[in-house]
Amino acid sequence: MASKEETFDFVVVGSGGGGLVAALAARDAGLRPVVLEKQQHLGGSTGMSGGIIWMPNNPLMRAEGVADSFEAGMDYLESVVGPPDQGSSLARREAFLRRGPEMISFIQHHGVELIRCEGYSDYYDNRKGGNARGRSVEGVPWDGRRLGPWRDKVIPGMNRGVGMAVTTNEARNLPVYARGLKPLLTTARAWLRTYRARLRREDLFTNGMSLMGQLTKAAVDARIPLWLDTAVEDLVVEDGRVVGVRALRDGEQVTVRATSGVLLSAGGFEHNAEMRRKYSGDQPNDGRWSIANQGNTGEVLAAAMELGAKTDYMDEAVWLPIPRPEVAGSSLNVGRQYPHSILVNAKGRRFCNEANSYLEVGQAMYADDAVPAWLIFDDTFRRRYPWVRRLPSPWRLLDVLPGRMPEKLVKDQVVRRADSLEDLARQIGVDPAALSDTVRRFNIFAAKGQDPDFGRGESQYNRVLGDPGHRPNPALGPVRNGPFYATEIYPGDVGTAGGLVTDQHARVLSEADEPIAGLYATGNMTASVTGRTYPGAGASIANTMVFGYVAAQHAAEERSAD
Numbered sequence: 001m002a003s004k005e006e007t008f009d010f011v012v013v014g015s016g017g018g019g020l021v022a023a024l025a026a027r028d029a030g031l032r033p034v035v036l037e038k039q040q041h042l043g044g045s046t047g048m049s050g051g052i053i054w055m056p057n058n059p060l061m062r063a064e065g066v067a068d069s070f071e072a073g074m075d076y077l078e079s080v081v082g083p084p085d086q087g088s089s090l091a092r093r094e095a096f097l098r099r100g101p102e103m104i105s106f107i108q109h110h111g112v113e114l115i116r117c118e119g120y121s122d123y124y125d126n127r128k129g130g131n132a133r134g135r136s137v138e139g140v141p142w143d144g145r146r147l148g149p150w151r152d153k154v155i156p157g158m159n160r161g162v163g164m165a166v167t168t169n170e171a172r173n174l175p176v177y178a179r180g181l182k183p184l185l186t187t188a189r190a191w192l193r194t195y196r197a198r199l200r201r202e203d204l205f206t207n208g209m210s211l212m213g214q215l216t217k218a219a220v221d222a223r224i225p226l227w228l229d230t231a232v233e234d235l236v237v238e239d240g241r242v243v244g245v246r247a248l249r250d251g252e253q254v255t256v257r258a259t260s261g262v263l264l265s266a267g268g269f270e271h272n273a274e275m276r277r278k279y280s281g282d283q284p285n286d287g288r289w290s291i292a293n294q295g296n297t298g299e300v301l302a303a304a305m306e307l308g309a310k311t312d313y314m315d316e317a318v319w320l321p322i323p324r325p326e327v328a329g330s331s332l333n334v335g336r337q338y339p340h341s342i343l344v345n346a347k348g349r350r351f352c353n354e355a356n357s358y359l360e361v362g363q364a365m366y367a368d369d370a371v372p373a374w375l376i377f378d379d380t381f382r383r384r385y386p387w388v389r390r391l392p393s394p395w396r397l398l399d400v401l402p403g404r405m406p407e408k409l410v411k412d413q414v415v416r417r418a419d420s421l422e423d424l425a426r427q428i429g430v431d432p433a434a435l436s437d438t439v440r441r442f443n444i445f446a447a448k449g450q451d452p453d454f455g456r457g458e459s460q461y462n463r464v465l466g467d468p469g470h471r472p473n474p475a476l477g478p479v480r481n482g483p484f485y486a487t488e489i490y491p492g493d494v495g496t497a498g499g500l501v502t503d504q505h506a507r508v509l510s511e512a513d514e515p516i517a518g519l520y521a522t523g524n525m526t527a528s529v530t531g532r533t534y535p536g537a538g539a540s541i542a543n544t545m546v547f548g549y550v551a552a553q554h555a556a557e558e559r560s561a562d
Contacts, residue, residue: 003246003253008034008225010555011245011258013232013300014265016044017053018522018544020215021103022263022552023224024110029556031260033224036247038231038266038295041155043212045267045293045495045524048157050168051208052117052138052538053545055100059108060116060137068131073097076122076129080535087312087527091504096529096546103549104137110218112211113140117169121461122536123357132460136537139210141165141193144203147217153228154216155293157209161329165197165204166190168537172465175331175338175385178402179469211541230254235262235303235519242307242518261518261555263506265548268496268524269298270317279498281315283366289322289492301499301525308510309519312527313498318540319362322492323375326414331385332375332487336361337462339470339477340381342442343489345370348425348434350442353454355462355475359534362491372488374428376421376439378479384467416486424484439479449473495524495540502526506551520551 009031012019019035020042026033041047056073077093084090108114117136125132144151159165166174170190173183197204205213219226229250236244236255244257269275270292277286305311321343323332335341336354343354343361345368352364365373383403409415418424421439425432445451449472456462457475466474500508500521507515523544530539 003255005255005257007257007259008032009258009260009559010552011036011256011262012265013245013263014044014267014523015042015226016265016267016523016544017046017211017215017541018548019044019263019265020212020219021107021545022265022522022548023219024215024222025106025549025552026556027222027224029553031552031556031559033552034256035219035224035226036230036232036245036256037226037228039155040228042153042216042226042228043155043157043208045296046541046544047155047208047212048293049208049494049541050138050158050171050537051211052120052136052168052541053104054136054536054538054542055104056097056131056135058101058104058135058137060104060114061135064116066116066133068135070097072129072131074129076127076535077530079127079129080124081531081533085312085531086310086501087498088529088531089504092502092529095504095550096543099550100542100546103546106549107215107218112214112218113142114138115140115167117537119464120169120172120537121459121464123461123534124459125461126459134536136169138168138207138538139205139214141167141204141206142210142213144205144209144213147213147220150216150220151203154205154209154213157205157207159206159209164190165194165206168207175334176467176469179384179467183468232266232300232303235307237307240517242516258518260559261520261551263548263551264300264304264500264508264519264521264525265523265544266300266525267293267296268499269301270296270493270496272298275302279314283315283363285317285491289490291320291322291492292495296495296524304500304508304519304521307516307519309516310501310509310511310513311499312501313532316497316532317362317493318359318495318497318534319365320358320492320494321361321365321373321489323487323489324414326412327409327487330387334465335375335377335381335385336489337465337475338381338385338467339446339475340384340479341375341377342439342479343370343373343375344430344435344438345373346430348430349438350453353451353456353462355456355465357534359497362493363532365491372490374430374486375489376424376435376479377485378481379483380477380481382485414487417483419483421484424486428486443478443480446476446478449476451476497524497528497532497540499525499527502547504550505554506547507554520555522547522551
């Protein structure tokens with residue numbers, strides 16, 4: 001039986017940040033877009049995430065008088081990402097930094113309310129071009145009831161797991177709420193906001209849900225068709241040009257033709273174990289520790305590769321070092337950034353700046369025989385930080401007091417405990433002398449707030465994510481008060497960071513470095529403009545949104561030129 005056929009101007013595959021921004025930009029440019037989403041919810045990886053957008057020289061910075069410039073952004077990318085290459089070309093960097101602020105203004109024009117993440121520093125703010133006050137923005141707490149019947153169609157985000165209407169910039173204060181007045185007031189504000197919303201029967205979206213809820217509202221208001229349960233199976237090619245896709249919609253075959261282009265924004269291949277093993281290189285991984293969107297299985301990326309599309313960084317991911325699931329809701333999730341803790345490899349040695357970018361730490365784990373790594377911490381750490389991150393009922397506030405580590409974690413060996421470092425080392429299978437030497441050297445300098453080996457605590461980013469109540473350095477404290485503890489840390493990820501190579505217009509390039517006619521791509525299924533690095537909070541979301549915007553406008557310009 002022949003498949004059903006429908007025709008639009010611009011076909012968008014995937015409903016994350018890049019997909020919905022592209023659809024809105026296409027509509028504004030006079031095209032008829034459609035968004036195809038294979039899952040039952042809109043929002044993709046962006047909706048599940050912190051929902052932050054990292055954009056140098058953005059309009060919110062300018063409005064608040066935070067100094068920045070295109071030139072500073074270029075200097076920063078050069079100093080952090082390194083020299084341009086095929087995935088992060090000079091032309092793509094320039095397009096990202098020039099069109100990105102324009103994209104922010106564009107979504108604001110469509111009603112998306114954003115706030116600056118003041119103090120959320122660039123991850124390498126002490127490099128040339130870095131910004132210590134931060135270049136990130138995120139959505140305001142937003143009432144999902146404004147979506148009407150689309151309210152339950154937005155993918156649940158991280159605030160659902162925490163149980164609190166807390167912004168991502170506020171969330172870094174929750175584990176240290178008892179360590180200073182500012183984090184305490186920030187936590188109290190989020191707590192009061194949450195219960196006030198409950199009394200008003202509001203459904204506050206924050207983090208990625210806020211961003212994607214607001215973009216969904218804009219798309220619905222613009223009458224853009226949003227097709228859920230529509231899985232793209234192949235690309236339609238005629239005379240060397242991509243002219244549409246073949247998909248399965250609600251169990252029925254459909255061909256969706258595109259007169260002006262197809263944008264692939266379907267996420268990476270985090271949950272395709274075969275692809276991950278095939279392309280993992282020196283970072284062997286089959287996705288077992290990924291916490292990315294379960295719908296990201298790579299079949300759309302594979303379809304583009306079948307057409308001869310060039311790829312890069314296929315072994316890379318936005319690594320997120322994570323503990324075992326039993327303690328994923330505790331401060332151990334971010335323990336590597338707090339005083340009185342270190343990470344060690346299989347030899348019992350430190351191997352990185354534990355408080356640096358999660359992507360960088362993940363790379364170091366693979367490079368230094370540290371899969372898994374061991375988070376070593378002392379009893380001061382255990383007593384200072386809470387073991388529950390979810391908002392409790394008002395009558396169970398004791399659950400979030402610091403120091404209440406469940407004894408069951410030790411009994412089940414999720415957390416190992418010993419009275420001496422030597423005994424702890426024997427429990428976890430590392431050399432006792434090496435671990436003792438490592439901790440001894442670390443402690444000498446940590447007591448002074450220094451780390452001459454890896455520079456932990458030197459950047460504002462390290463310090464702002466540390467313990468504000470610890471002196472002299474919020475990111476450093478000796479590991480010296482027994483008993484001592486250890487737990488495994490694995491190289492999880494929130495998305496792959498490699499894939500199709502695109503040009504400054506988001507056109508997919510062939511192995512011959514020529515654009516594949518009619519085919520655009522953005523997001524985690526592409527080689528990121530930030531290369532093998534993560535320069536600031538929300539870099540991957542910025543990458544997908546900026547080049548989704550760029551792709552739609554280029555398709556419209558090409559149509560006008562014909």
